[in-house]
Each structure stands twice: as structure tokens, then as C-alpha cells.
Amino acid sequence: MKEPIFLKNARLVLTMDGGRILENASVRLEDGQISRAGEIERERGDEVIDCSSSVIIPGMVNSHTHAAMVLLRGLNDDAPLESWLSSMWKVEERLTPDLERMGAEMGFLEMIRTGTTACIDMYGAFEAAEAAERVGIRMANGPPLISNFGSTEERLSQARKFIERYRHDERIIPLVNLHSIYTNDEEAMIKAGELSRKEDIPLHVHCSETRKEVFGNRRERGKLALEELDSNGCVWERSILAHLGWASSWEFNTMRERGASAVHCPNSNQKLGTGGFFPYRDLKRMGIRIGLGTDSAASNNSLDMFREMKAMALLQKGQYWDPTAALAEDALLCATVNGNDILGLRGGRILPGMNADLAIVEVDPMLMPLRSDNLMSALVYSAVGQMVRGTIIGGEIVYLDDRLRNGESLKERYSELATEVDSSLVI
Ligand SMILES: [Zn+2]
Structure with missing residues (x-):
């Protein structure tokens, strides 16, 4: 059983539920699913991730x-x-x-x-x-x-x-x-x-x-x-x-x-x-x-x-x-x-009961000015994948601030693989 996660105080949350965007909101994840989202409080035992300089979007x-x-x-x-x-x-x-x-x-x-x-x-x-x-x-x-x-x-x-x-x-x-x-x-x-x-x-x-x-x-x-x-x-x-x-x-x-x-x-x-x-x-x-x-x-x-x-x-x-x-x-x-x-997955929207598959996007200066009315255009026209700080799948943090689920650095693991590939696949 995974610990519940509390994504605290995100600047904006893109729910993909009829264009609804939450401001200064938190998202709580439990048993692999989204349990609540909005102006909510953490519960005892929650792992807290501060999202005050981030935007949360569906994965x-x-x-x-x-x-x-x-x-x-x-x-x-x-x-x-x-x-x-x-x-x-x-x-x-x-x-x-x-x-x-x-x-x-x-x-x-x-x-x-x-x-x-x-x-x-x-x-x-x-x-x-x-x-x-x-x-x-x-x-x-x-x-x-x-x-x-x-x-x-x-x-x-x-x-x-x-x-x-x-x-x-x-x-x-x-x-x-x-x-x-x-x-x-x-x-x-x-x-x-x-x-x-x-x-x-x-x-x-x-x-x-x-x-x-x-x-x-x-x-x-x-x-x-x-x-x-x-x-x-x-x-x-x-x-x-x-x-x-x-x-x-x-x-x-x-x-x-x-x-x-x-x-x-x-x-x-x-x-x-x-x-x-x-x-x-x-x-x-x-x-x-x-x-x-x-x-x-x-x-x-x-x-x-x-x-x-x-x-x-x-x-x-x-x-x-x-x-x-x-x-x-x-x-x-x-x-x-x-x-x-x-x-056929229950996901893609930040709503209670949906799979807790999410991405945490850092509010990079190059996304500014960022408001709820231009969030979607900022994500599509200005953002790049490297602005993602964290990725959560089935309520589990699989990537956060360069760390993978087993604690390894993503960059190091990637270069380890790339080096191995380079030595065995000569093109
Ligand atoms: Zn193809």
C-alpha cells in the first residue's frame, strides 16, 4: 500500500474537467487514485510535496x-x-x-x-x-x-x-x-x-x-x-x-x-x-x-x-x-x-476517483505572465517537457527533482544506459 500524497498549494491545477482550473489548490492522492482536489487540508500520515511554485496537470x-x-x-x-x-x-x-x-x-x-x-x-x-x-x-x-x-x-x-x-x-x-x-x-x-x-x-x-x-x-x-x-x-x-x-x-x-x-x-x-x-x-x-x-x-x-x-x-x-x-x-x-x-483508463482528469496519474510543471519564468485564463496556451505554446519537475503514476512518485522511484538520479541512469548502448551498438 502506497502512502497517501498531498500535493500542497499548487499555483494552478488544470483539471481538464470542462475547462475548470483551480487556483491555489491542493490535490490529495490515495490508493492510486485522486481522492480530493481544491482548498483542502492534508491528513495525518500524508507525504507532502510543496507545489507553490508549480502547476499540476493530468499526466x-x-x-x-x-x-x-x-x-x-x-x-x-x-x-x-x-x-x-x-x-x-x-x-x-x-x-x-x-x-x-x-x-x-x-x-x-x-x-x-x-x-x-x-x-x-x-x-x-x-x-x-x-x-x-x-x-x-x-x-x-x-x-x-x-x-x-x-x-x-x-x-x-x-x-x-x-x-x-x-x-x-x-x-x-x-x-x-x-x-x-x-x-x-x-x-x-x-x-x-x-x-x-x-x-x-x-x-x-x-x-x-x-x-x-x-x-x-x-x-x-x-x-x-x-x-x-x-x-x-x-x-x-x-x-x-x-x-x-x-x-x-x-x-x-x-x-x-x-x-x-x-x-x-x-x-x-x-x-x-x-x-x-x-x-x-x-x-x-x-x-x-x-x-x-x-x-x-x-x-x-x-x-x-x-x-x-x-x-x-x-x-x-x-x-x-x-x-x-x-x-x-x-x-x-x-x-x-x-x-x-x-x-479505457479512468484518467486524464483531476477529479476524485480518477487514476492518480499527474505531472507537476514548474512555473518557469518563460511561462510568465501565467494566469488561469492563459494556462492552457502557456502549456501548449510556451512550455517544454524539461519544465516538468515531477511525475506521478498510480499514486506513486516515479520522478521528482531528478530522482526515480528507486532513488537513482534520472540523468545518471540515462547516461549509464546511453554509454552501454554506445559501446555495444556501433552504427
Ligand atoms: Zn509508428
Whole structure:
């Protein structure tokens, strides 16, 4: 049982409950959940954290990422997509389970350092789960289904093993990771869809990311990408479709009918120059749930969700020629409330009964002047992840003032891992 925590006297608390912002308020956490928030007093036995120079916000969910690809950060940057992808695959062929575990840990450390409390990951799931347990982050993952990684049956049996092992885990959330339509045949897609429905777990997939994927599939199989997934039973209410820049409006109607979720990855799409258009405002009007993801540190090159929120709001305004197309509040909603809803978690809002997944953001001078009426824009347009001072997951402090849950320094642990990786992975 964790000690109750009393986050005392925060300058501002962003509840994400209909835009309500509390001033000079405290938040009490007990049994992994938020018990109270507002002008409240501490109770006997509470661990007190002074937040008088901080703002408290719900922890963010990185809804599409490949944490271990921190190992490939900066590799062949700015190259055309095909050449960039082939340099990724060349290095990935040489990754050992140990390197994948270390890479995942580095990714998760970067996330908790910048206020992310949960992620939807796609990469060496067993290694990532070990790393996530060490760091304390919530992570949804599953062994990726990619046909050249072995037969469909072999990959599915790994997927089932992961589900069995983590089905009742508090922080590891098993899902079916179907890599994409272009790395899987129809049989694999059908089986992936069946597994996620049978187990009632999410199905996470890259979809309509590039023009080549969409029109290549239409040439070979006669269907667009989202249409292909749907015809194989992979689009349903627990499906999580990342990218979608090249999906057509009638395919989005299918998504709406099925109740599937979308994930926007603005930085990755721009850096890789994949083109297309993720129509945030239209999808929101259709009632489709939209999360926000960094994608990997190879295509971003950061896992900082503050940067992602800014990129999303700016990209949408630019593409719609309209500054109201995505507000700061929209970016925050995608990063907090929607990310939790996509995973079926009770979180993303600072309200009693919600998971105690929070970030404590230092009021840096570069956020000033800061008031309740400009807090959301300060967080989206001015803040950076390094302003996060503390991250709490399930009522446990996993990061505070450079200390990790086991007392180690985050900076030291990160450089220890980076040094080890450098010596064993010569690129
Ligand atoms: Zn991806």
C-alpha cells in the first residue's frame, strides 16, 4: 500500500474537467487514485510535496510510439523516406533483446521526465514490459505482427503469451500490435482482428501513413488502407489507427460507425514528409476519439508531448487556414483525456476517483505572465517537457527533482544506459 500524497498549494491545477482550473489548490492522492482536489487540508500520515511554485496537470498519454527506437535517434535524418527506412532496418536487424530493453528504458525515462504517464508502444513487447516495470510507467504493448518476423502462427502465439502474462497487470496493458497492411497478409489481419475481439483488448495499427501504402494496396488488393483493415475485421471500437493522413472521408465514416480511435502524429508526419492531411476538426465533429503520439524518436526526434501538442495545434491551424481549427485546449484534450479514454483508463482528469496519474510543471519564468485564463496556451505554446519537475503514476512518485522511484538520479541512469548502448551498438 502506497502512502497517501498531498500535493500542497499548487499555483494552478488544470483539471481538464470542462475547462475548470483551480487556483491555489491542493490535490490529495490515495490508493492510486485522486481522492480530493481544491482548498483542502492534508491528513495525518500524508507525504507532502510543496507545489507553490508549480502547476499540476493530468499526466499525458503518448498514444503512438516505439520507445526503444531512441536507439536510432538521429540516424540518417533528413533522407528520403525509402532510404531512411532501409537504414532503420539495417540497424534493427542487429538489435539484441538487451539493447531493446535498454532502448525502451531510455524512451520511458524521457517520457516520465517530460510528464507522460502512459504510452501505446509497438516494439519488442517483453523487453519493453521489463523496462516499463523498472521505470513505473503505464504501457500498452504487444509483440508486433510483421510477416517477415516469422510465421503468423508463431507471432500470434507470442501475442497470446504476452496477453496471458499481463492480463491482470496494473500498469502493463496487453494489446494486439498489427504493424500495418503492407507488412501482413490477409490471414494475419483477420487473425489479429479476431484475437483483439475475443480478448476484448485494443488493436493498434499504422494506417494510411503514406500515399504509397494506400495506392500500392489499391493496386495489389483493390482496396484503400483503412478499407483493407475494415474488410479483414480490424476496425472496431477498440481499434487504434495511427497516422491516417491519406485516409478518405468515406473511410472516416466507417471508422465513426465502428467507433474506432485515431492517433495524430504531427511531428513524425512532417519530419518524414509523408504528406496527406489529418483532418482533426472534421474527425472531432464526427465524434471520433483522437489521441496524440510522438511516433518514434527516430522520426521525431523527441518523445516530449509538450512539443507534440504545439506541433498539432500549429499544423492544424496552418492546414485549415484557420487559427480556430485546433485550440490549445484541443491539443491538451488529445494528450490527456482522449489518450486515457482510448485505452479505457479512468484518467486524464483531476477529479476524485480518477487514476492518480499527474505531472507537476514548474512555473518557469518563460511561462510568465501565467494566469488561469492563459494556462492552457502557456502549456501548449510556451512550455517544454524539461519544465516538468515531477511525475506521478498510480499514486506513486516515479520522478521528482531528478530522482526515480528507486532513488537513482534520472540523468545518471540515462547516461549509464546511453554509454552501454554506445559501446555495444556501433552504427
Ligand atoms: Zn509508428
